Amino acid sequence: MANKIKISGSDALILSLIAEGTDVMFGYPGGQVIPLYDRLYDYKDRIRHILTRHEQGAAHAAQGYARATGKVGVCVSTSGPGATNLLTGIADAMLDSTPMVCITGQVPSAILGTDAFQEADIISMSMPITKWNYQVTTASEIASAVAKAFYIARSGRPGPVLIDITKNAQVEEVDFTYRPCTGLRSYNPKPKMNGSAAEVVELVNAAKRPLILAGQGVKLAGAEKALVEFAEIGNIPVATTLMGISAIPNSHPLFVGNLGMHGNVAPNEMSQAADLLIAIGMRFSDRVTGAINAYAPNAKIVHVDIDPAELGKNLRCDVPIHADALEALEAFKIGLKHVDRDEWFAFAKEKAEEEKHNVKGFCGEACNGFITMSQVIQKLAEVEEGDAVIVTDVGQNQMFSARYSKFNATRSFITSGGLGTMGFGLPAAMGAKVGVPQREVVAILGDGGFQMTMQELGTIMQNKIGVKILVLNNSYLGMVRQWQELFFNSRYSFTELENPDFAKIASAYDIPAKRIIKPEELEGALREMKEAKGSYFLEVAVLPQENVFPMIPAGASLSNMLMSND
Amino acid sequence: MNKEYIIVAFTENQVGVLNRITIAYLRRKINIESLKVSETSMKGISMFVISAFTTEETIQKLTRAIRNIVEVIQVSYYTSDELITQEIALYKISSKFFGEGGRIDAISRELGARMIEISPGYVVMEKTGTREEIEQLRDRLERQGVLLEFTRSGSVVLHRDSLDNILGLESGEEE
Missing domain, CATH: 3.40.50.970 (Thiamin diphosphate (ThDP)-binding fold, Pyr/PP domains)
Structure with missing residues (x-):
């Protein structure tokens, strides 16, 4: 050069x-x-x-x-x-x-x-x-x-x-002439680890109820393997943030679920009961902590982040570690002991059972023949067997996808976490498929978000991008509808959508398309979508009244999870 | 508790850095009381001195946010008594304050100010001092009804430490 x-x-x-x-x-x-x-x-x-x-x-x-x-x-x-x-x-x-x-x-x-x-x-x-x-x-x-x-x-x-x-x-x-940039005197992106790994290890060894909170920083640092090793050596349960999903496989025995507003019961309750939180590459967003003053009342906080501005930004921090996640996790392994924490894991199991018992899909048998969004995502997870890249839009489709999708490999869940951008799903899925053409990529969208960027079907057609598109159509802006139902006396102010025939639109773009409405059609349609060689469009008409649970109302403590409409 | 904090930042002398820094204040709705930017004795490195009223917790977070700007080399916050701080002020004073000719020199010495310009209607004085000293003179002239116009520089500060030590990139965490 x-x-x-x-x-x-x-x-x-x-x-x-x-x-x-x-x-x-x-x-x-x-x-x-x-x-x-x-x-x-x-x-x-x-x-x-x-x-x-x-x-x-x-x-x-x-x-x-x-x-x-x-x-x-x-x-x-x-x-x-x-x-x-x-x-x-x-x-x-x-x-x-x-x-x-x-x-x-x-x-x-x-x-x-x-x-x-x-x-x-x-x-x-x-x-x-x-x-x-x-x-x-x-x-x-x-x-x-x-x-x-x-x-x-x-x-x-x-x-x-x-x-x-x-x-x-x-x-x-x-x-x-081209010379790559290798450094700037005013910018120090990868500092030497600042903070005491030994202190962290001591805290972890002594902790009865530790919990690892893994964020996207784990993926960005390529620290997925180090995360699992650290957790395994120390026998520490791992929860992921929305952005951290797929950093550890769902099937891993130490994985206890997702944190946050629509996360799982176990990791949220464990955050409240923990005596030590080890946060890695996450930022304690309000969606994770709920009411910050009531968050993790009994825990010491170890916070690892490469961005020093995050340490102590939202939450008190007992041991700040300014470091790359990979470097920190490697350092934490030194002197780490395997500690039996039978009571702690029993607590996790009990809370997971509680969730299974209390959050039963939406209306169980009584859905009047409607398909529910939770059924679709669970069935999709079964059909894809954890190997697909799931790209979501924003809202109920996103939260159901986060709850029920399963992942074997990292970088498999792509969602708009911080900004919550409706319209993100379809174009992001398209970009993901271009980046990893050998992988199955499924865009999971709501009828609202799909219509914000649906012109990209043209891009998919012209460039033959083999992305699978799954639209969960409940004819509502579902997440806002849910808030209106729960917190605004069911006054559905401007959230109902009258939609066109989406399958016809996809067909007009020469994308094989199907619309289903009956539960018995679901599995066959998802398999057909999976088998399709190129792009495929599946619209599932779903129950309009379904809400995402559990839910921690905005500003409430993690201890006040709603499990159902009642 | 709200209190005056002064942020002193050393940055690359480049287009847009000022905007990036003021955005950090703007998005937290903090009003900037005074701001001074100029090149330091090191070529290519600018010094920002920004004063604002806020809480210590907010100024800590603000300092970290400013540290994250790519062009910022070093940034710290201070309370006003931690820095060598001086301000320069110009006072346009009505001639009637000085009465008959010949007394201007004496009065300016008494005020601790320096005469810059004399016109038939007014005299311009310059005074350098702490904010309190500058304010005292302003109050006195205003009370007498002779202050026609007034302008001040904002804080001009110097670290007690040397610039080399401050910018030394080896020196770990600075906050």
């Missing part, structure tokens, strides 16, 4: 992306990126560009790609509206620590600030939701900006970065 050649800024950008290992980008052309797209035409054999149907779809697809592969996702848009359409995906990636490089076109530098056609101040707009951003106004800055962008996006706590490139910089000629 060290040999100098004179090329256009657009070529420099493309060669820089290739040098960083980019093989796919999701994008949408427009006035201020036409020079870039013109050059892209000649690199079709080296970079696969996927034309989405909306820039938001490009951003979410890049996220899905990044989350499934661990690589940096790349998306491109033009200036102005193209750039502003990326913002939802960027904000989502910021909250969920997803490495992403977004490239936006910009008006020529000579007319910046003049309210030129399709000019938007995307640097200012994206500043609070990017890890870093930069405006390039000359071709000579391109290589170093891209190098810095990738380095920042993928190192430390990953996140989205944005490079805004003026049109003149895309067409100017430049002497091109």
Whole structure:
């Protein structure tokens, strides 16, 4: 890469992306990126560009790609509206620590600030939701900006970065050499472990009721194996956050379930009863803790995070460990003892039984012949046997997917955790499938979220992306409906949807499609979806009144879980 | 308890850093009382001095959030008595305060100020001092009804430690 050649800024950008290992980008052309797209035409054999149907779809697809592969996702848009359409995906990636490089076109530098056609101040707009951003106004800055962008996006706590490139910089000629960025004096993404591993080990050895809370940081650090080893050596139960799901297989005997508002009874009750919480790569979000003052009243808190701003941000912290999750988990194994904790595991089992007994799907036998969402996800888990990548939208579909899906491998559950972005599911699933084409990828969507980004069916058709699409149609914005029922006297204010025939829409995009309404059709339809070679669309009409339980009402303590409507 | 905290941050001297830092205040709805940015004696490194009223818990979290900005090299927070702090203020004072000619020098010495400009209608004085000293003079002139205009620099601060020690990247956790 060290040999100098004179090329256009657009070529420099493309060669820089290739040098960083980019093989796919999701994008949408427009006035201020036409020079870039013109050059892209000649690199079709080296970079696969996927034309989405909306820039938001490009951003979410890049996220899905990044989350499934661990690589940096790349998306491109033009200036102005193209750039502003990326913002939802960027904000989502910021909250969920997803490495992403977004490239936006910009008006020529000579007319910046003049309210030129399709000019938007995307640097200012994206500043609070990017890890870093930069405006390039000359071709000579391109290589170093891209190098810095990738380095920042993928190192430390990953996140989205944005490079805004003026049109003149895309067409100017430049002497091109590419040097990857290996460090910045103001940025220390991977510090030496700060905190005492010995102190942690001592606490763990002495604990009667310890619980590991595993977040997405475990996946981001590639620490899944180390997590399991640490848990096994110490005989410590493991719970995952929504973002941590699939970091440990569901079948692992030490796995006790998911935390949070719609998590399992056992890990939530265990958080309250624990004498030690070992939090790894998670951030004690309000969805995990419930009322923070009543959270984990008896526990000492060990908190491991690569982002020091997280330590003590939401919750008191007795032993802060500023470190990469892998490094910390390896260090925690030294001197760790296997401790029998029969009472503690019996407690976990008892709480799991309690959940089984109290949360019986929605209405058991009395569903008037309707299929329920919980049935669909449980049946899907059976059919897919834990090997599929599940990508969800947001709402009830997401919570049922988190509750009932089963996973054998990491990076298999992709969801919008922090921002809760409806419309995320379909484009993210598309990006995931592009990233891991050998794996089965299923998008689980509600009828509301599907309609926010359903134009991406066109992208799936044109690029032959073999993603499976499962729409749980209850003709409601179900999660809001649930809150209205439980907390707003069943006043269903603007949550009922009159929907089109979704299967017809999918068929119009040449995607094999089916709609089912009867419970006896369910298993056959799911198997047909699984067997389909390419993309497949299955709409399941489900019971409108089904609610997700257990549920911890917003602001309540974890000890006050609702198990049913009554 | 709300109290004045001064954040002193050393950053790369680059476009946009100021925005990123003020966004950290904005999203927590904290009003900035004064803000000064200038290049330090080290080329390419800027120093920010930002004062705001908030709680210690909030300023701790804010400091960590600012530390996470890629271009920020070092950041710490202080209460006002922990720093060598001076402000510069300019006072535009009505000529009638000085009465007959010849007394301006004496008065400016008495006020601890320096004369910058004399016009037929007013005199501009400059005073350097602590915030209290600056405020005392302002109060006195206002009480006498002779203060026409007033402007101040915001805190200009120096660490007691050397810049090399402060920025030394080996020095572990700084907060």
